[in-house]
Amino acid sequence: MNMNRKRLNVLVTGGNGQLGRALRAACKGSPDRYVFTDISSLPGGETVFLDVSNKAAVEIVCESEKADVIINCAGYTDVEGAESDPATAARLNAEVPRILAEVCKKTGAVLIHISTDYIFSGEASEPIREDAAPSPLSVYGASKLAGEKAVRDSGCSALILRTAWMWSEYGRNFVRTMLRLMVNRDSIKVVRDQTGTPTYAGDLAAFITNLVSSRSFDKAGTYNYTNLGACSWYDFAVAVRDLSGASCEVAPCSSEEFPQKARRPHYSVLDKSLVQETFGTEIPGWRESLEKHISEVNGN
Numbered sequence: 001m002n003m004n005r006k007r008l009n010v011l012v013t014g015g016n017g018q019l020g021r022a023l024r025a026a027c028k029g030s031p032d033r034y035v036f037t038d039i040s041s042l043p044g045g046e047t048v049f050l051d052v053s054n055k056a057a058v059e060i061v062c063e064s065e066k067a068d069v070i071i072n073c074a075g076y077t078d079v080e081g082a083e084s085d086p087a088t089a090a091r092l093n094a095e096v097p098r099i100l101a102e103v104c105k106k107t108g109a110v111l112i113h114i115s116t117d118y119i120f121s122g123e124a125s126e127p128i129r130e131d132a133a134p135s136p137l138s139v140y141g142a143s144k145l146a147g148e149k150a151v152r153d154s155g156c157s158a159l160i161l162r163t164a165w166m167w168s169e170y171g172r173n174f175v176r177t178m179l180r181l182m183v184n185r186d187s188i189k190v191v192r193d194q195t196g197t198p199t200y201a202g203d204l205a206a207f208i209t210n211l212v213s214s215r216s217f218d219k220a221g222t223y224n225y226t227n228l229g230a231c232s233w234y235d236f237a238v239a240v241r242d243l244s245g246a247s248c249e250v251a252p253c254s255s256e257e258f259p260q261k262a263r264r265p266h267y268s269v270l271d272k273s274l275v276q277e278t279f280g281t282e283i284p285g286w287r288e289s290l291e292k293h294i295s296e297v298n299g300n
């Protein structure tokens, strides 16, 4: 199929989640036709019902929508919940990518699949390249790694994008939680011994829609995409506080003081050189994107 000339049909799964909704905004003005699917509805947004764990349904919708590209934003993203429900995590994060990849292999569609920094153990001390050996610490991380493998093993044309610490104006995420807590509390404790890179979903969504518009499908492979820079969750919270003008005290604590079921990597900063060199992408710094985001939320 020659994808360079025609208007593409782009099917987004999990279209009502954080990244899905960021894509709804980012694809405005795109020359391509985006179709958003999910298992829920979205007030004010058109959604085609599609349970991606049902292969027959995926085949029917891909055929009826004539999908040239599938962007898989569906997933089980509750890192804590996955520890007590590994079957659901495996179904959505490993089995679903396998189903989508098999359908893409059969139809010739391109798959853009989203993965995570949590496939790494956190032993690294410098930004992690795409070819570093993964070793997930959590059920979520292991299920996402299995999803990547299923996509690669299928032999379909796929771009796997690993991102991290995503926030947006939608759904549940760290920035929204902090903004809410900082209004209601005098002080909060935030872990300082996990270092990574926050990623604004709008930046990742803009990268993906540009990738589709530029028809860069011959650059299939695995790429890291987060914002630039690195920080701890504590630094991230302090930045949210300072940029929003809140006065809540933010105190650092260790992961041990804040026990969670799922272990997280202590260091999971991803190296972005490959995505920058391959696509000529200019990636904003996390703080710059946070500043813009908070000023928009505040209506400035």
Ligand SMILES: NC(=O)c1ccc[n+]([C@@H]2O[C@H](COP(=O)([O-])OP(=O)(O)OC[C@H]3O[C@@H](n4cnc5c(N)ncnc54)[C@H](OP(=O)(O)O)[C@@H]3O)[C@@H](O)[C@H]2O)c1
Binding pocket: 013, 014, 015, 016, 017, 018, 019, 020, 037, 038, 039, 040, 050, 051, 052, 053, 072, 073, 074, 075, 076, 077, 092, 114, 115, 116, 117, 144, 163, 164, 165, 166, 167, 171
């Ligand atoms: N959020 C992060 O910090 C982060 C970091 C690294 C990587 N990622 C990856 O980025 C991707 C997108 O993350 P996100 O934060 O946008 O996730 P999200 O907000 O949790 O969105 C996932 C969407 O998938 C939907 N979904 C669940 N089961 C489904 C099914 N059977 N069929 C169709 N849709 C289904 C969810 O619906 P319900 O809400 O109704 O269940 C939700 O709308 C995921 O692959 C995630 O692993 C996220």
